[in-house]
Amino acid sequence: MFKGVLFDLDGVITDTAEYHYLAWKELAASIGITIDREFNEQLKGVSRLDSLKRILAYGGKENAYSEEQIANLAAQKNEQYVKMIAKVTPADVYPGILSLLQELKQAGIKVGLASASINAPALIERMELSAYFDTIARADQVPSKPDPAIFELAAKNLGLEPEQCIGIEDAPAGIQAIKACHALPIGVGKASDLGQDIAVVENTAKLTLAYLEEQWRKYRA
Numbered sequence: 001m002f003k004g005v006l007f008d009l010d011g012v013i014t015d016t017a018e019y020h021y022l023a024w025k026e027l028a029a030s031i032g033i034t035i036d037r038e039f040n041e042q043l044k045g046v047s048r049l050d051s052l053k054r055i056l057a058y059g060g061k062e063n064a065y066s067e068e069q070i071a072n073l074a075a076q077k078n079e080q081y082v083k084m085i086a087k088v089t090p091a092d093v094y095p096g097i098l099s100l101l102q103e104l105k106q107a108g109i110k111v112g113l114a115s116a117s118i119n120a121p122a123l124i125e126r127m128e129l130s131a132y133f134d135t136i137a138r139a140d141q142v143p144s145k146p147d148p149a150i151f152e153l154a155a156k157n158l159g160l161e162p163e164q165c166i167g168i169e170d171a172p173a174g175i176q177a178i179k180a181c182h183a184l185p186i187g188v189g190k191a192s193d194l195g196q197d198i199a200v201v202e203n204t205a206k207l208t209l210a211y212l213e214e215q216w217r218k219y220r221a
Ligand code: G6P
Pocket: 010, 017, 020, 043, 044, 045, 046, 047, 048, 051, 078, 115, 116, 117, 118, 119, 120, 171
């Protein structure tokens, strides 16, 4: 059976993926680029700077700004995002997540956070979930998803191999990262976005310990 569960944060533990989208949409609009939800799928799970570079390329402006201007634009987006998440409380934790974390703790299964967000530790605290995480892998120390490094780091911090872990993700880039390090992926969202070859739940209420064990048996037997 699996020994660890590695969680993504935005769009898995709470609805902050929506705030990232809204903040990017506003920033993009301020420089004359229109983004929509379909394009946003490509930003999910991707670091702040890489997201901005993708937006600039999408708008045909990849060479329009200096590195310094790019850093300023990224900081502007983050300022807006930080304002949005100031309102997050424990009531914003997605359905089923707290009970899953409690089940995992009781079963002695290690729990790690593998989010690309520099804001992740603050959010986990704001949602009063710190006690459930044995590690929060530092996103600023590794390359962005789809590189598997953040999942590898979280597993390593838990004293486990990625192969012994389940990874839970809402982003195509995140699923790619989980597959690349040979953890077992479980997607949150639509199979049409995340893949027909993996377990996908349409919402987090379905994520129970029993469900995770069932997927492990199904895909790892
Ligand atoms: C997560 C989100 C991305 C976000 C990234 C960096 O992976 O899915 O949308 O760009 O974190 O977040 P940060 O809070 O560091 O800007």
